[in-house]
Amino acid sequence: GAGVSQSPSNKVTEKGKDVELRCDPISGHTALYWYRQSLGQGLEFLIYFQGNSAPDKSGLPSDRFSAERTGGSVSTLTIQRTQQEDSAVYLCASSPLRAVPGRLFFGQGTRLTVV
Amino acid sequence: QQQVKQSPQSLIVQKGGISIINCAYENTAFDYFPWYQQFPGKGPALLIAIRPDVSEKKEGRFTISFNKSAKQFSLHIMDSQPGDSATYFCAATPDDYKLSFGAGTTVTVRA
Numbered sequence: 403g404a405g406v407s408q409s410p411s412n413k414v415t416e417k418g419k420d421v422e423l424r425c426d427p428i429s430g431h432t433a434l435y436w437y438r439q440s441l442g443q444g445l446e447f448l449i450y451f452q453g454n455s456a457p458d459k460s461g462l463p464s465d466r467f468s469a470e471r472t473g474g475s476v477s478t479l480t481i482q483r484t485q486q487e488d489s490a491v492y493l494c495a496s497s498p499l500r501a502v503p504g505r506l507f508f509g510q511g512t513r514l515t516v517v
Numbered sequence: 518q519q520q521v522k523q524s525p526q527s528l529i530v531q532k533g534g535i536s537i538i539n540c541a542y543e544n545t546a547f548d549y550f551p552w553y554q555q556f557p558g559k560g561p562a563l564l565i566a567i568r569p570d571v572s573e574k575k576e577g578r579f580t581i582s583f584n585k586s587a588k589q590f591s592l593h594i595m596d597s598q599p600g601d602s603a604t605y606f607c608a609a610t611p612d613d614y615k616l617s618f619g620a621g622t623t624v625t626v627r628a
Contacts, residue, residue, distance in 0.1 A: 406560070433614060442526070444519065444606060445561070445618040458615065493560055497614075504551040504610045508560030 404428075406509035408494050414515045415484055423479040423512045427496030434477050435506060436461075436469060439491040448492075451477060484516045520544055521609050523619025531627050536594040538622045540607035543588065547609040551616070552581065552592050555604045564605070565592075597626045 407426040415421050427434050436448040447461040451471045462468070466485075471477040481488055491513050495506035523540045530536045540550075549568055553561035567574045567581045567590065574581045578601075580593040594601055607619040 435614070437618075442620060444521075444523070444620040445608075445616075447615055447617075450614050452614075495560070502566075503613055504549050504566060504608060504616055505563055506561075506616065508562065510558065510560050 406494055406496055406507055408492075408509035408512050410512060411510065412513045412515075414517060417486060417516055418483055420480065420482045421484055421514065423481075423492050423494075423514070425477045425479070425494030425496075425509060427475060427477070427494070428507055429475075430498065431496035431507070432474065432499045433497045433501070434471055435495045435497075436477070436479050437493045437495065437508075439493055439511065445493065448479070481514075484514075486516050489514055489516045519620065520617040521607055521619040523607050523622060525622060526620070527623040527625070529625045529627060530594075530597045532597060532599060534597050534626075536592075536597050536601070536624050536626070538592045538605055538607065538624075539589065540591065540609075540619050541587075541589045542609050542617075544609070544611070544617075545588070546611040547617075549610050550581070550583065550590050551608050551610075552579075553606040553608060553618075555606065555621075561606055594624070597624075599626045599628050602626045 434451040437445040450458040466482045469479045491511040493511045495508040551566035552564045554564040555561040569585045578595045583590045608616045
């Protein structure tokens with residue numbers, strides 16, 4: 403596709419269950435980012451990939467959160483033992499190697515609701 | 518702790534009016550200041566951006582004003598249209614990959 407694709411669009415899960423969120427970046431984009439958007443909180447940085455490596459995981463809120471990227475393309479964000487405070491929109495973005503800093507291409511997000 | 522403070526949280530403007538959104542920051546390492554526009558159900562999209570060596574940048578009806586000494590910058594939407602109704606985020610980065618976003622401003626333009 404032409405843009406960043408995320409799946410699923412919506413996910414409702416029970417507290418304590420694990421969830422996996424998927425991101426397909428724009429083809430050829432080497433950098434990939436995960437952000438979390440909570441109501442009234444703006445966008446919170448979670449993790450940054452350059453290729454398959456994650457040089458910055460500093461935004462992951464707890465060890466229940468993990469992410470991986472394979473083949474320099476698809477990324478999966480996994481949340482284990484979900485809690486109600488994990489409810490948010492999870493946004494994935496990508497950018498080319500020599501991008502203008504701050505020029506990110508975002509997907510439409512996955513809305514996660516933990517009940 | 519939010520590194521970029523954005524206000525107001527929401528605003529309503531009449532068609533043809535001017536929308537003004539303000540942002541402030543503390544980190545003097547920030548060197549690039551983009552604004553993102555987000556429509557409901559969509560991801561944010563880059564709207565306009567500025568570097569601190571420029572005091573103003575204009576693209577169509579959108580203008581960024583930058584005050585380096587005050588560490589403040591603002592977005593002006595001139596001749597606001599109903600299609601401009603969206604949430605706007607200011608952001609800042611020290612010229613690398615990590616963006617710090619403001620909390621967002623929901624703009625509603627009434628016809």
